[in-house]
Amino acid sequence: MSDNTSTLPESVPVPASAVKAVRRFNRFITRRIGVLDPYLGSKLSLTDVRVLYELAHREAPVASELARELGLDGGYMSRILRRFEQAGWIERHANAKDARQSLVTLTAAGREAFEPLQQRSRDEAAALLAPLPPARRQEVVEAMDRIETLLSSPSNAADGTRIAVLRDPLPGDMGWVVQQHGEIYGREYGWDNRFEALVADIAAQFLRKFQPAWEKAWIAELDGERVGSVFVVRKSATTAQLRMLILSPKARGLGLGARLTDECIAFARAKGYKKMVLWTNSCLTAARGIYGQRGFRLVKTEPYEGFGQQLVGETWELKL
Numbered sequence: 001m002s003d004n005t006s007t008l009p010e011s012v013p014v015p016a017s018a019v020k021a022v023r024r025f026n027r028f029i030t031r032r033i034g035v036l037d038p039y040l041g042s043k044l045s046l047t048d049v050r051v052l053y054e055l056a057h058r059e060a061p062v063a064s065e066l067a068r069e070l071g072l073d074g075g076y077m078s079r080i081l082r083r084f085e086q087a088g089w090i091e092r093h094a095n096a097k098d099a100r101q102s103l104v105t106l107t108a109a110g111r112e113a114f115e116p117l118q119q120r121s122r123d124e125a126a127a128l129l130a131p132l133p134p135a136r137r138q139e140v141v142e143a144m145d146r147i148e149t150l151l152s153s154p155s156n157a158a159d160g161t162r163i164a165v166l167r168d169p170l171p172g173d174m175g176w177v178v179q180q181h182g183e184i185y186g187r188e189y190g191w192d193n194r195f196e197a198l199v200a201d202i203a204a205q206f207l208r209k210f211q212p213a214w215e216k217a218w219i220a221e222l223d224g225e226r227v228g229s230v231f232v233v234r235k236s237a238t239t240a241q242l243r244m245l246i247l248s249p250k251a252r253g254l255g256l257g258a259r260l261t262d263e264c265i266a267f268a269r270a271k272g273y274k275k276m277v278l279w280t281n282s283c284l285t286a287a288r289g290i291y292g293q294r295g296f297r298l299v300k301t302e303p304y305e306g307f308g309q310q311l312v313g314e315t316w317e318l319k320l
Contacts, residue, residue, distance in 0.1 A: 032128065042117060047072070049121075051080050052106075052114045055090065060103040062095065089113055138170070145224075164256055165221045166263060169229075173219050174203045177229045180246050189283060191307035202243060206231060214240075216267050220247070220256050227251035230260040232267055235277065240268040240320075242278040245287060257290050265294060269320050276320060282312040291316050 042049070047070075054066055067077035081104060084090045089110030092102040106114065129137045145165075182196030206217070211234055220228035228247040235241040242264050247257050268276050280287055282301070292298075300315040 033124065044117070047076075048080060048083075049117055051077070051084075052089075052110070052117065055104060055106045056111065056114050056118070060093065060105050062101045063104055064101060066104070084110065087113075142170070164227070164251070164254065164259070166218045166260070167221065169217050169219050173226070173229070174207060176226055177219075177244060177246070178203055180229075180248065181244070184246065184248070185307070190309060195307040199244065206233060206243075214271055216264075218260055218263055220251065220260060222251050222254075222256075228256050228260060230264055232264045232276075238274040240264075240271070240273040240276045242276055252286075257286065258293070261290050261294060265318065265320070273320055276318045278316050280314050280316065282314055288314070288316075291318075294318065 044052075050070060051066070054061065054070065058066075063077055063081055064074060066072075067074050070077075081090060085092070087109075089107055091105050091107055093105065095101045095103050129140065132140065178196060178200045181199040182193065185191040185195050186193075206215070214234040215232055217231045218229065219226055226248075228245075228251055230245040231243040233241045233243055242261070245257065245260060247260075265276060276296075278291065278296070280291070282288070296316040296318045298314055299317050302313045304311055304313055
């Protein structure tokens, strides 16, 4: 091994500078969140509290599964649970599926011990962000989310799996949505900038007249990068409209377009809409396929000249 690189088991070279940066960040964050002190002011270790947290938020897990998901040695987990049992914090129950394994649940005393720790954790997280102005807080939250996404679903995973995240729009996302429509439709269909202007107007109207009780938007991210969007707009008291569904070329073929459309349908149904409508063009075959597979019916076609092209506009409807 050279002085400039470290090597993972898969023989992927990692620069020493990157390794140092990770270690420096680890030292910084453990100091800021108080891991080096008695954790949350208790006599428990960080691992103890993590185990308590999982027990409080799971329904009777098996000890071996809990150890595996937390990355703990089985013997270490057994010792922790033994201490908890002696303190009266947990109970073990027979596992009907596997007599060799017992199910673990928190007792009332265990929950009583855990609740102050959970509240202390919330308070300390809030105190960490409190000195920052709102915009900086959001930057911190986005950075943490990006780190989590990149490390939990690397794009070069051995099995090729890539996990997409759907989130609410943030400041700056609408500009990206407009830009993507202008670039993609210009490059792939030859549409001129009048289409980009139309999308910009739709996006602006959505922001100005947004009705959170009845409307919603999703931004799709892949490996922490924006790759798609879709919007549900209130057209009337009984009709929702699907708008601005788009995917970057790098995100196609992963089922994201279908997933975004399904989110719109589920949202509209949950809000009590009776019908969902959308307007598209006959040349958008991939999108039309998604709509048709979900029960949308083509109810109107109309040839027109727009965006520098001869096009056929289509109206589709779905009874909810």
